[in-house]
Amino acid sequence: xxxxxxxxxxxxxxxxxxxxxxxxxxxxxxxxxxxxxxxxxxxxxxxxxxxxxxxxxxxxxxxxxxxxxxxxxxxxxxxxxxxxxxxxxxxxxxxxxxxxxxxxxxxxxxxxxxxxxxxxxxxxxxxxxxxxxxxxxxxxxxxxxxxxxxxxxxxxxxxxxxxxxxxxxxxxxxxxxxxxxxxxxxxxxxxxxxxxxxxxxxxxxxxxxxxxxxxxxxxxxxxxxxxxxxxxxxxxxxxxxxxxxxxxxxxxxxxxxxxxxxxxxxxxxxxxxxxxxxxxxxxxxxxxxxxxxxxxxxxxxxxxxxxxxxxxxxxxxxxxxxxxxxxxxxxxxxxxxxxx
Amino acid sequence: xxxxxxxxxxxxxxxxxxxxxxxxxxxxxxxxxxxxxxxxxxxxxxxxxxxxxxxxxxxxxxxxxxxxxxxxxxxxxxxxxxxxxxxxxxxxxxxxxxxxxxxxxxxxxxxxxxxxxxxxxxxxxxxxxxxxxxxxxxxxxxxxxxxxxxxxxxxxxxxxxxxxxxxxxxxxxxxxxxxxxxxxxxxxxxxxxxxxxxxxxxxxxxxxxxxxxxxxxxxxxxxxxxxxxxxxxxxxxxxxxxxxxxxxxxxxxxxxxxxxxxxxxxxxxxxxxxxxxxxxxxxxxxxxxxxxxxxxxxxxxxxxxxxxxxxxxxxxxxxxxxxxxxxxxxxxxxxxxxxx
Numbered sequence: 001x002x003x004x005x006x007x008x009x010x011x012x013x014x015x016x017x018x019x020x021x022x023x024x025x026x027x028x029x030x031x032x033x034x035x036x037x038x039x040x041x042x043x044x045x046x047x048x049x050x051x052x053x054x055x056x057x058x059x060x061x062x063x064x065x066x067x068x069x070x071x072x073x074x075x076x077x078x079x080x081x082x083x084x085x086x087x088x089x090x091x092x093x094x095x096x097x098x099x100x101x102x103x104x105x106x107x108x109x110x111x112x113x114x115x116x117x118x119x120x121x122x123x124x125x126x127x128x129x130x131x132x133x134x135x136x137x138x139x140x141x142x143x144x145x146x147x148x149x150x151x152x153x154x155x156x157x158x159x160x161x162x163x164x165x166x167x168x169x170x171x172x173x174x175x176x177x178x179x180x181x182x183x184x185x186x187x188x189x190x191x192x193x194x195x196x197x198x199x200x201x202x203x204x205x206x207x208x209x210x211x212x213x214x215x216x217x218x219x220x221x222x223x224x225x226x227x228x229x230x231x232x233x234x235x236x237x238x239x240x241x242x243x244x245x246x247x248x249x250x251x252x253x254x255x256x257x258x259x260x261x262x263x264x265x266x267x268x269x270x271x272x273x274x275x276x277x278x279x280x281x282x283x284x285x286x287x288x289x290x291x292x293x294x295x296x297x298x299x300x301x302x303x304x305x306x307x308x309x310x311x312x313x314x315x316x317x318x319x320x321x322x323x324x325x326x327x328x329x330x331x332x333x334x335x336x337x338x339x340x
Numbered sequence: 341x342x343x344x345x346x347x348x349x350x351x352x353x354x355x356x357x358x359x360x361x362x363x364x365x366x367x368x369x370x371x372x373x374x375x376x377x378x379x380x381x382x383x384x385x386x387x388x389x390x391x392x393x394x395x396x397x398x399x400x401x402x403x404x405x406x407x408x409x410x411x412x413x414x415x416x417x418x419x420x421x422x423x424x425x426x427x428x429x430x431x432x433x434x435x436x437x438x439x440x441x442x443x444x445x446x447x448x449x450x451x452x453x454x455x456x457x458x459x460x461x462x463x464x465x466x467x468x469x470x471x472x473x474x475x476x477x478x479x480x481x482x483x484x485x486x487x488x489x490x491x492x493x494x495x496x497x498x499x500x501x502x503x504x505x506x507x508x509x510x511x512x513x514x515x516x517x518x519x520x521x522x523x524x525x526x527x528x529x530x531x532x533x534x535x536x537x538x539x540x541x542x543x544x545x546x547x548x549x550x551x552x553x554x555x556x557x558x559x560x561x562x563x564x565x566x567x568x569x570x571x572x573x574x575x576x577x578x579x580x581x582x583x584x585x586x587x588x589x590x591x592x593x594x595x596x597x598x599x600x601x602x603x604x605x606x607x608x609x610x611x612x613x614x615x616x617x618x619x620x621x622x623x624x625x626x627x628x629x630x631x632x633x634x635x636x637x638x639x640x641x642x643x644x645x646x647x648x649x650x651x652x653x654x655x656x657x658x659x660x661x662x663x664x665x666x667x668x669x670x671x672x673x674x675x676x677x678x679x680x
Contacts (some may be wrong), residue, residue, distance in 0.1 A: 156659060161624035165632065208622055208655075209603045210639075242582035243602035262583035263549045282548055284501035292505065299550075315548075319496060 002132045005066040009196060009233035009255050011276050011308035017301055017338035018065035019331050023317030024058035025070045029324060031057050041086045045071050048121035055126055062331045066133050067126065071119060073139030073200060076181055077148050079110035097151035099159060104174045109181055112188035120192045127193035136194030138186050140201035141178040141219040157206050164215050171215065179219045183226045190230040198235040205240025212247050224252040235278055239316060245270030260315025264303040276309030283314045286326045297333045342472045345406040349536060349573035349595050351616050351648035357641055357678035358405035359671050363657030364398035365410045369664060371397050381426045385411050388461035395466055402671045406473050411459060413479030413540060416521055417488050419450035437491035439499060444514045449521055452528035460532045467533035476534030478526050480541035481518040481559040497546050504555050519559045523566045530570040538575040545580025552587050564592040575618055579656060585610030600655025604643040616649030623654045626666045637673045
């Protein structure tokens with residue numbers, strides 16, 4: 001069992017810097033595309049044997065130090081009662097966006113074993129097969145709220161902010177319900193065998209610090225405080241985190257995932273000594289010539305040394321256009337240059 | 341002549357904090373929509389009388405302290421030889437994206453009087469009619485480069501970064517050509533009567549500080565150094581600036597435009613004492629109830645006091661869905677709460 005990842009999460013000594021890649025199970029891998037050729041995205045998420053299979057693919061192909069459950073953050077809103085569809089072009093659609101008290105009231109608190117048993121099953125299969133730690137995950141409450149209120153992705157998040165600004169009581173009610181669902185969902189994942197969890201707050205970076213503090217932070221804190229008793233490392237990733245570091249310090253995460261826009265040294269300085277960090281190579285750096293990619297890897301590894309712990313990762317998900325060879329080279333370079 | 345805006349740009353004493361709104365001439369205004377009902381967007385940009393008319397509309401309607409020329413940043417790539425189209429849905433399209441040496445070589449250095457005479461004409465009309473200063477503008481070299489390389493908007497800027505990373509020589513050649521075009525374009529605007537200029541670097545925030553330093557900063561510096569001799573205040577706006585402040589300090593701008601994601605206090609601290617700042621209310625704050633909007637205005641005004649000068653603005657363009665009454669209330673609140 002390779003436990004380098006878990007040790008780095010806890011800030012313990014490691015023989016080298018562990019690395020995994022956000023969206024490492026995905027379209028850039030031919031073996032993933034082979035599976036997807038026969039099954040649509042959502043069916044793949046909901047078929048434990050297949051979800052487990054594609055979860056394992058990048059571990060074998062790239063030699064990463066952690067696996068992350070193959071799933072999608074929107075299975076939770078679906079389990080709460082929304083209609084979820086994926087189109088290959090336009091991104092996810094959640095039918096009947098949640099914008100009224102009645103719509104919030106209609107949402108249920110899902111029982112993971114009942115409504116998302118495929119996740120539990122996939123985790124159990126994975127734990128019996130993996131030689132690296134398995135990361136469970138969920139969308140963070142705010143990020144899930146944006147999809148539920150907008151009915152899918154958004155550029156301006158106008159409906160979300162309208163609800164926040166014009167009907168804060170309703171927004172808090174919705175966040176409350178989502179938070180309870182996320183806590184239950186991640187607890188179930190951990191009890192089924194997930195050895196760490198990551199909370200993806202992909203869209204929290206569209207808020208200024210004051211709005212983050214009022215509308216996001218309390219729910220992240222509560223989620224992580226509740227999950228604390230499960231005893232596994234907790235990673236909190238905010239895309240576009242630079243302006244929010246002072247608030248992110250208060251979340252209670254063990255590890256903070258850092259996007260690529262900020263110098264990792266500045267992020268560590270802004271966060272303080274309490275946190276391990278994860279990140280933060282620009283996903284587009286995988287298109288660099290090999291020697292330049294190595295330079296970027298070395299620079300990030302050097303900066304990571306000032307944190308309590310460092311898990312190497314991209315600053316956002318790997319792009320479908322990436323070359324597998326370059327992802328392999330990245331993992332190899334991280335291991336080689338970080339060897340103690 | 342109301343010169344409060346120009347005084348604030350220079351860090352001089354002002355009787356109140358001046359305010360204008362990015363995209364203040366736009367779809368949220370019924371009188372703008374009335375003009376657009378008869379003419380497409382690009383024709384509007386290229387018809388001096390109409391461009392001047394919609395430039396003046398928000399000055400009269402909102403009582404802002406500055407006008408900004410109605411135009412689009414993509415008229416420059418068009419003048420350099422690209423084919424430009426606007427669809428009302430999908431955003432701008434630049435035909436035949438620039439991705440090869442041959443494509444870069446084909447680009448011309450436009451003479452503003454020859455290829456964009458409508459801009460010069462509009463400025464002359466405006467200067468004879470306006471009682472507030474007129475801001476000229478251009479896309480910053482990097483932001484123009486992204487549109488030219490991607491062929492329009494982008495989520496990941498993969499083609500741009502691919503060129504930067506795989507063919508930096510070609511990327512620098514393109515940036516060089518764009519920079520010369522921008523310098524000539526803004527010089528012409530100033531000579532025609534623009535009393536300040538704003539450089540919009542809408543997409544520079546998708547780069548980390550090291551890439552910004554290598555691929556963006558030299559061209560912004562050169563642009564602003566060349567324009568310095570024209571003697572008007574220069575505003576540099578980077579959307580998503582939080583992680584780049586240390587580099588933005590080196591640009592030579594008089595005023596730094598600050599997006600809404602960062603606490604204005606932190607932005608001023610990161611920039612240091614040399615700069616006036618412009619910003620930074622979340623455009624969605626216009627959907628707040630009046631008293632809450634006033635609270636946000638007061639908070640930003642208080643933070644702005646620690647800068648060399650402060651021009652109130654949104655942190656990004658006003659949304660088309662905004663209510664005119666709320667924009668009027670915003671301008672009025674800024675004036676009322678900032679009166680010395």
